[in-house]
Amino acid sequence: MENQSEKETEKCFKTSRINMEVGVSIVICTFNGQQRLKKTLDHATNQLTTFPYEILVVNNNSTDDTGLWVESYIAESDSKMPVRLLKEERQGLSFARKKGIEAANFPFILFCDDDNWLNSDFIQIGADILSANSNIGVLGSFGIPKIDGTKPDWFDQFSHSYAVGSLGKSSGIQPKGSYHYGAACFFRKEALVRLNSIGFESLLTDRKGQNLSSGGDVELCYAIQLLGYELHYDERLRFFHFIEKHRLEWEYYVKLKKGISASFPLLESYSFKCFQNKSEFRNHLWNKFFIVLKGIVKSGISSVVSQSSQNELNWINTTSKFTAFVTNYKKTTSAFVRNRQIFNA
Incomplete structure (x- = not known):
C-alpha cells in the first residue's frame, strides 16, 4: 500500500501536469566555476524551444567570487529566460543537485555541468523524447570533447573517464543496470521526488570541492531503474565538454581514477x-x-x-x-x- 508521502507526491504531480505538461529545469552545479560559466550559460540561455525552461545555478560553497559573478551575469543578461542563483553550503555534487531538484519548477530536469556547452536544440529534443514516453526516467547524451590547448597523446585511450562519447551505447532503451555519465543528462523530476519520498539518500557525496570522488550519477541511474523507470540514450543529444588544461595533466587523471575507485564497493x-x-x-x-x-x-x-x-x-x-x-x-x-x-x- 502506498504511504501518505507517496500519495501526496502523486497528487502533486497530477496537479503539475494540468498546469505545465512540458518544461525543463537546467540545473548547473558549480564549485569555483567563475572562469567556466560564461560560455555554459550563454549556450543554456540560447536554447530554441516551444516550451518554457529555467536555469538554476547552484553555487556549491565556492571559495572564489563565483556567486557574485553569477549575480552580475543575471543582472546584465539580455535573455528573457529565468536564471536563478541558489547556494548549497554542504560540499558535494550530490548535495548541490538535491538543492536544484528541490527548487526546480518543471517536470524534466537536466543536470548540466559548468563546462557543458549545449547544442541549441538540446532541451527541445530531450523534452520531446521524455514527453513521448512516460516510462523514461533517465535520458543520456553524447559529449564532444572541446580541448583547452593541446590534446595529450593518451587522451583518446582514456577519454571515457571525461564524460564524452556514447560509452558504446546505441540510441533507445538501455539494458537494466546500465548508467549514463551525469554531464548533460536528463532526469524525470517525478522519479527523483519519488526517491526522496521513500527515504532514499545518496551513499556518495560525489565530487566535493577539489576531491574527485565520483559515482553519484551511476547511483541515481541504478536507483531510478529500481523504481521501474527505463534508462534511454539518444545520439542526437549533443554537447561540447570543455576540458581545461589542468584536467589534461597526467597527475590530474591519476587523481580522477582514484576518485572513481573510491566508491567501491x-x-x-x-x-x-x-x-x-x-x-x-x-x-x-x-x-x-x-x-x-x-x-x-x-x-x-x-x-x-x-x-x-x-x-x-x-x-x-x-x-x-x-x-x-x-x-x-x-x-x-x-x-x-x-x-x-x-x-x-
Missing part, C-alpha cells in the same frame, strides 16, 4: 535483488575483494615488467579499490539492508 548494494539474504551478499563482496587482491598482484608484476600508462592505471585502480573496500565494507552491507527495505524487494 558501495554501488554493489543496488544489486540486492540478486541475493536472498545479507549473508549471501557478504560472500559476494568478499569474492569481489579477492578479485581485487589478484588484480593487485597481476598489475604489480605488469608494472615491473613494463612501465606503460595502462599498467600504471591498473595498479592505481586495484590498490585504490583495496583501500575503498576496507573503508566502505560496513557501509555497503548496511546499504544492502536499506535498499531492500526502501525499494520493497
Whole structure:
C-alpha cells in the first residue's frame, strides 16, 4: 500500500501536469566555476524551444567570487529566460543537485555541468523524447570533447573517464543496470521526488570541492531503474565538454581514477535483488575483494615488467579499490539492508 508521502507526491504531480505538461529545469552545479560559466550559460540561455525552461545555478560553497559573478551575469543578461542563483553550503555534487531538484519548477530536469556547452536544440529534443514516453526516467547524451590547448597523446585511450562519447551505447532503451555519465543528462523530476519520498539518500557525496570522488550519477541511474523507470540514450543529444588544461595533466587523471575507485564497493548494494539474504551478499563482496587482491598482484608484476600508462592505471585502480573496500565494507552491507527495505524487494 502506498504511504501518505507517496500519495501526496502523486497528487502533486497530477496537479503539475494540468498546469505545465512540458518544461525543463537546467540545473548547473558549480564549485569555483567563475572562469567556466560564461560560455555554459550563454549556450543554456540560447536554447530554441516551444516550451518554457529555467536555469538554476547552484553555487556549491565556492571559495572564489563565483556567486557574485553569477549575480552580475543575471543582472546584465539580455535573455528573457529565468536564471536563478541558489547556494548549497554542504560540499558535494550530490548535495548541490538535491538543492536544484528541490527548487526546480518543471517536470524534466537536466543536470548540466559548468563546462557543458549545449547544442541549441538540446532541451527541445530531450523534452520531446521524455514527453513521448512516460516510462523514461533517465535520458543520456553524447559529449564532444572541446580541448583547452593541446590534446595529450593518451587522451583518446582514456577519454571515457571525461564524460564524452556514447560509452558504446546505441540510441533507445538501455539494458537494466546500465548508467549514463551525469554531464548533460536528463532526469524525470517525478522519479527523483519519488526517491526522496521513500527515504532514499545518496551513499556518495560525489565530487566535493577539489576531491574527485565520483559515482553519484551511476547511483541515481541504478536507483531510478529500481523504481521501474527505463534508462534511454539518444545520439542526437549533443554537447561540447570543455576540458581545461589542468584536467589534461597526467597527475590530474591519476587523481580522477582514484576518485572513481573510491566508491567501491558501495554501488554493489543496488544489486540486492540478486541475493536472498545479507549473508549471501557478504560472500559476494568478499569474492569481489579477492578479485581485487589478484588484480593487485597481476598489475604489480605488469608494472615491473613494463612501465606503460595502462599498467600504471591498473595498479592505481586495484590498490585504490583495496583501500575503498576496507573503508566502505560496513557501509555497503548496511546499504544492502536499506535498499531492500526502501525499494520493497
